[in-house]
Amino acid sequence: MDNKRKKRKKIIEVSLKLFVERGFHGTPTSMIAKESGVATGTLFNYFKTKDILINEVYKDIELEQQNYFFKNLDEEKNSKKKLKKIWENSIIWRINNPYKRRFGRYFSDSSFISDDTxxxxxxxxxxxSDIFTKIIEKKGIKNSNELMLILNFIGACIFTGEYFYIMKEPYNEKISNESFEKFCKGIGLKDED
Amino acid sequence: MDNKRKKRKKIIEVSLKLFVERGFHGTPTSMIAKESGVATGTLFNYFKTKDILINEVYKDIELEQQNYFFKNLDEEKNSKKKLKKIWENSIIWRINNPYKRRFGRYFSDSSFISDDTxxxxxxxxxxxSDIFTKIIEKKGIKNSNELMLILNFIGACIFTGEYFYIMKEPYNEKISNESFEKFCKGIGLKDED
Amino acid sequence: MDNKRKKRKKIIEVSLKLFVERGFHGTPTSMIAKESGVATGTLFNYFKTKDILINEVYKDIELEQQNYFFKNLDEEKNSKKKLKKIWENSIIWRINNPYKRRFGRYFSDSSFISDDTxxxxxxxxxxxSDIFTKIIEKKGIKNSNELMLILNFIGACIFTGEYFYIMKEPYNEKISNESFEKFCKGIGLKDED
Amino acid sequence: MDNKRKKRKKIIEVSLKLFVERGFHGTPTSMIAKESGVATGTLFNYFKTKDILINEVYKDIELEQQNYFFKNLDEEKNSKKKLKKIWENSIIWRINNPYKRRFGRYFSDSSFISDDTxxxxxxxxxxxSDIFTKIIEKKGIKNSNELMLILNFIGACIFTGEYFYIMKEPYNEKISNESFEKFCKGIGLKDED
DNA sequence: CATGAATGAGACTTCATTCAT
DNA sequence: TATGAATGAAGTCTCATTCAT
Incomplete structure (x- = not known):
């Protein structure tokens, strides 16, 4: 029974790698099966179609990612610290999971992923979004555009992460923090907020 | 002779649309040909292979985009104004060219685009990058990380643009400028710089 | 397992016939598959490409042919008798296998057959060649040109066979032997050699 | 007007080379046109179809070949000398025209060449055949098989020629003659015949 | 006559999925 | 449940031939 779990996991991992390296249509199911150590037919016992398979890969990645992003968030008391935690977590996760990072980039917005997913x-x-709601409330910034704030945060976060990717450098807290502080300064977020 | 130009243009446009909507492998060359109003064989007179075709689509988009981004840049005297111009141009371009925006998102980083391209x-x-080099010089910010500055700029710019995309709103100078000013405040860029 | 053998054999036989009758490029793989009683895709499970297929056809023919040519050769004691055996075997084989004979003629020297094959x-x-080496040794013919002897033998043998082909006659030992004796007389090979 | 002749000749020569090197279906008409220095469409003004083209190539080669084989034949008085002339001419021709030699080998018997041709x-x-008719008459060999004699002659002749081809040697009268004499000895043809 | 862009049928080959074992 | 041979629709690309210029 647990064996089934392992096989499923293996197929998901192999698919992730191959989809990123070769694209969806560039990866035959036979290749996924072979690299996963199962027969072609067996693959379809686990995932009825190739389309379902890629959606499951996506869900697995996203759930794992979100768990990591928001992990231990309650330990932090104020908003800036919470944001900093998310900022760091997400950059580190993307550095540590290059395949999953690329999978998101290529497929998260694509037509391979169903709207339901x-x-x-x-x-x-x-x-x-809860954090930004609270920030806006606390700082009494009326008319503030919450969605824009969130988007700016995500943009700064992702592109700071891209830096380490482009430079092929390991995560560096100092560099990352400089970037984070610039973002906070920009929106006027103080340490005590 | 001009007829050939037009046909080429038509094929590029149709390909762009279909690749974005259906993916590379999800778009048969026969479909591109049909929608372009040429025979299957004719397509390959213009582009030797499907791979070459998508690379040409990419190049066409990028060159057009870059022309737009940096257009009339010399009219602006100082760095902040130059950045503002690029900021606006790029957001507007992405709003006005949703297919090209999505094409970049899906393919710019993919293995469909050759390294040469x-x-x-x-x-x-x-x-x-010239602009940021000058900013760093002028403000005497030693040890400043130019690449990180550029990435932060691009991130802020793209995600500000995403706002209009998600909200399905037309470009709004006020909203866009608020975002831009936050970015400048973050990196300490003044009006006179 | 044995079923696979049979299918492979069937495809080889059908290919042989069609390649001879219609040429390599004149024979679509779909036609080979159909006449072999398998699906188009199945053909490529057995032979990865059409090029590999024709090389396998060639190898199969050649091996079968050589087995037949040199069969029971050890029973004969002297060189002339050995040559006679090969002479007869090869003519009979070519008469009994008209398609294989033509296949050799068209393709053995062609670029369809790889150098490795x-x-x-x-x-x-x-x-x-061993037989001719021994003949030259025994008859003490110094300076004799072994390769030329072999080529003359093959030439006489093949063109004697052509006689039956052109005349559409069955094999006739008397006629064949007359030709063989002429060849022996020409090179001075005696019964006791 | 003479210009047309030259162009026709050029196309024939290019076709010969390409058909031998790449096979009939492996040679696009566009390639023949290009290497011949004419436009694709022009080719079809000279030869209505590709099939007609290869038949014309074949005819050109054969006529040239036969002219060479039987040239100055009347100068020789007796049959052996006539045969020797043909023997030499044909071997030399094949050595000097390797492409034409291969063309014959691949195509003379193939379905590309029409029965009419x-x-x-x-x-x-x-x-x-006239020579052999006379030999049989003169030597009073009743029951002799004329066709078989001719075939043996052709076989010996072609395979003697193959020797020089395989050895990549230029024509050598002594070696060639040894072979010829063996053939004559085999059929009992004397110098005075 | 010469040109070469256009045509579209047809070639080889791949691959998601099924099913008998 | 696992297997992997079989399927055949569908994909990319080629090429003999035509025809407007």
Whole structure:
């Protein structure tokens, strides 16, 4: 029984790698099966179609990612610290999971991922928007555009991460923090907020 | 002779649309040909292979985009104004060219685009890095990380643009400028710089 | 397992016939598959490409042919008798296998057959050259040109066979032997040699 | 007007080379046109179809070949000398025209050459059979098989020629003659015949 | 006559999926 | 449940031939 779990996991991992390296249509199911150590027919016992398979890969990655992003968030008391935690977690996760990072980039927005899957995943980002809701409330910034704030945060975060990717450098807290502080300065977020 | 130009243009446009909507392998060359109003064989007179075709689509988009981004840049005297111009141009371009925006997102980083093509395109972004070189010089910020500054700029710019995309709103100078000013405040860029 | 053998054999036979009748490029793989009673895709499970297929056809023919040419050769004591055996075997084989005869004629020297295949096949003709080596030794004919002798033998043999082909007659030992004796007389090979 | 002749000749020569090197279906008409220095469409002004083209190539080669084989034949008085002349001419011709030699080997018997063409060509070999008719008459060999004699001659002749081809040696009268004499000895043909 | 862009049938080959074992 | 041979629709690309210029 647990064996089944392992096989499923293996197929997901192999698919992730191959889809990223070769594209969806560039990866035959026979190749996934072979690298996963199962017969072609067996693959379809685990995932009825190739389309279902890539959606499951996506869900697995997203859930794992979100768990990591928002992990131990309650330990932090104020908003800036919470944001910093998310900032760091997400950059580190992307550095440590280059294949998953690329998978998101190529497929998260694509037509391979069904709308149902996208909606299901979207819900889990609530913790992030909660933080910005609270910031706006606390700082009494009326008319402030919450969505724009969130987007700016995500943009700064992702592109700071890209830096380490481009430079092929390991994560560096100092560099990352400089970037984070610039973002906070920009939106006027103080240490005590 | 001009007829050939037009046909080529038509094929590029149709390919762009279909690749974005259906993916590379999801778009048969026969479909591209049909929608372009030429025979299957004719397509291959213009582009020897499907791979070459998608690379040409990419190049066409990038060159057009870069022309737009950096257009009339010399009219602006100082760095902040130059950046503002690029900021606006790029957001507007992405709003006005949703298919090209999505094409970049899906394919710019993918293995469909050859390394040769990527390198060729990369060179044209020099005007942007020149601006940041000058900013760093003028403000005497030693040890400043130019690449990180550029990435932060691009991130802020793209994600500000995403806002209009998600909200399905037309471009709004006020909203865009608020975002831009936050970015400048973050890196300490003044009006007179 | 045995079923696979049979299918492979069937495809080889059908290919042989069609390649001879219609040429390599004149024979679509779909036609080979259909006449072999398998699906188009199945053909490629057995032979990865059409090029590999024709090389396998060639190898199969050559090996079968050589087995037949040199069969029971050890029973004969002297060189002339050995040559006679090969002479007869090869003519009879060509009469009984008209398609294989034509296949050799059209393709053995062509660019469809890879150099690797040709070299692999060439090695198996050693028994024939061994006989001529011994003849030259025994008859003490110094300076004799072994290769020329072999070529003359093959030429006489093949063109004697052509006689039956052109006349559409069955094999006739008397006629064949007259030709053989002329060849022996020409090179001075006696019954006791 | 003479210009047309030259162009026709050029196309024939290019076709010969390409058909031998790449096979009939492996040679696009566009490639023949290009290497011949004419436009694709022009080719079809000279030869209505590709099939007609290869038949014309074949006829050109055969006529040239036969002219060479039987040239100055009347100068020789007796049969052996006539045969020797043909023997030499044909071997030399094949050495000097390796492409034409291969063309014959690949295509003379193939389905690319129409039956009409083959029959037309066959007629021109009468001078050779005349010689053997006379030999049989003169030597009073009843029951002798004329066709078999001719075939043996052709076989010996071609395979003697193959010797020089395989050895990549230039023509050598002594070696060639040894072979010829063996053939004559075999059929009992004397110098005075 | 010469040109070469356009045509579209047809070639080889791949691959998601099924099913008998 | 696992297997992997078989399927055949569908994909990319070629090429003999035509025809407007």
């Amino acid at each position: 996208k909606i299901e995943i979207y819900k889990h980002y609530k913790p992030l | 990527k390198i060729e395109i990369y060179k044209h972004y020099k005007p942007l | 040709k070299i692999e096949i060439y090695k198996h003709y050693k028994p024939l | 083959k029959i037309e060509i066959y007629k021109h070999y009468k001078p050779l």
